[in-house]
Amino acid sequence: MTEVNRVWRLRKRPVGDITDDVLTLAEEPIPEPNDGECLFRLNYLSLDPTNRIWMSDVDQYMPPVALDAPMRGVVCGTVVKSRHPGYTEGQIVSGLGDWADYQLGSPLTLNVMGDTGGVPVVDAFSTFAVVGPTAYFGLLDVGQPKAGETVVVSAAAGAVGSIAGQIAKIKGCRVIGLAGTKNKCTWIKEELGFDAAINYRTEDVPTALAAACPDGIDVYFDNVGGAILDVCLKLMNFNGRIPTCGLISQYNATEPVPGPYNYPMILMRRLRVQGFIVLDFADRYPEAVAALGRWMAEGRIKVRTEIVDGLENALQTVKRIFTGANTGKLIIRVKDVYR
């Protein structure tokens, strides 16, 4: 092959907001697979809040991206050359990879994408690769909501939050979402069926949330941490649960961020606060994909994907997650694929 490979490499760790000098787009030769690997071409790149964690070197759930290494991402690709019996040319694959046009994969991080049941590849990748199972296991396994309980979701118009809230509705819960624009609030309430939506930028959150949760909160699905977590802690019912999926309000912080002032509510209300990542449930992905696919087919779960074309736009686009500019799942499209 004579084509050039574009690779986003991490050049410095961000301090505060992601800046333009954090990543550079290098032009490099296309790598050759070794025994046990395949070479694949990138179709879609998932942009996620956790990208900011991987760029930094704070204590985290997997090693941070090394300086000058390719930026890590969740990817969907097509196999172009294989030296592993599990991959054949033309197969669609997904998993953990790089922000790069061409890259090597092995079964450690890359799966062949199974049957998507008629769902287009981009939608299947967008929903089933990370965010859907995250919402599914985080809400159901960690949050354990019961019918009739009150569930609050922050970043509720985000990729994970919007699905978590809809699953909670399916399970018979009263669901309140927090989002940062009028449009997002309208979307989750009118289209996704949340019982109430609170605009945390324009409303007084303690007052609005207390009014929306007259019976208190049983499950707070936490995507953001910070001030909203503090308000929720105050409203939690006895034996409430706080699945901790993300703390996006503080990923870009440049100073130490105090924990919630209402931390003692964990004791006083006998709460369970539990962090999780979707990889912990990897062996149960098929269960989540089957349930999500069924609910989507039935129209009970709606997803919104925002697609931006061009790997060269990945850096500018990932920043939007941290300003609340996007709704639903954010995907970089390099080349559409169908099956």
Place this chain on the structure above:
Amino acid sequence: MTEVNRVWRLRKRPVGDITDDVLTLAEEPIPEPNDGECLFRLNYLSLDPTNRIWMSDVDQYMPPVALDAPMRGVVCGTVVKSRHPGYTEGQIVSGLGDWADYQLGSPLTLNVMGDTGGVPVVDAFSTFAVVGPTAYFGLLDVGQPKAGETVVVSAAAGAVGSIAGQIAKIKGCRVIGLAGTKNKCTWIKEELGFDAAINYRTEDVPTALAAACPDGIDVYFDNVGGAILDVCLKLMNFNGRIPTCGLISQYNATEPVPGPYNYPMILMRRLRVQGFIVLDFADRYPEAVAALGRWMAEGRIKVRTEIVDGLENALQTVKRIFTGANTGKLIIRVKDVYR
């Protein structure tokens, strides 16, 4: 009866440390039991960190003591008059009651003390009424330690912490305790068999704890919150557990106390932080008492009880809990009883 009844009543809510004007010792008539109640005489009064919570009106796990009401406590008494078929004169009872010589009880809060298996009443009350079951269920049910894991206990020379640490040793864990004096550290290490003891007042806790936990921390049994919690969070292993039994470092705070700066470790290390109170396990007390009694008889659990005579000394004595002046369980003795 013509005897006078002394009753400690809550006159104001403490701001910061417990002060002498918070409670007064009133002299009152001895109450008469109504149908369904018994009248009992106080033998022993348990003094516990949670007394400070009950005095305040912060959000808490049961209603705070009302102003001018008798101060609430865990009590052991002897029935002197009964108008309930479940109580007979001379029976030894224990449960939730008042800081008062004479008081009324009903099955809602007061149990007849069962066979103590040869253990003296004061020791049975001291260990089995609250602190033993708290340590037992908090460590085993909430903390779920496995043999070979590292367990850290704060307030490790305290009534609950000292038992929790010894149970962890029985379960095959490596156990590190934090305490505030040289004598306490010596006691938990030399007499109770902790693997290491750290004096948090004289040692650099981050350094000492990291050195004592070369394999990280799997279970942190939290009695104190605050700075020690923050250090432990940083050292927690993946899927670690933090049973939250108390937050004594901040009960006397007069300003809002920030939560732990290392709160994000809950996400990054997929921790489970869970508050509990022993009342949640009330239906399983016999299991805890049987196990604790057996371990005590075998010499595998040692308890230390500090007995102060005279109900009139309760106010001065309870303050000692918050200065770290006591070791083990603190009991006010009004009248010794035997069986």
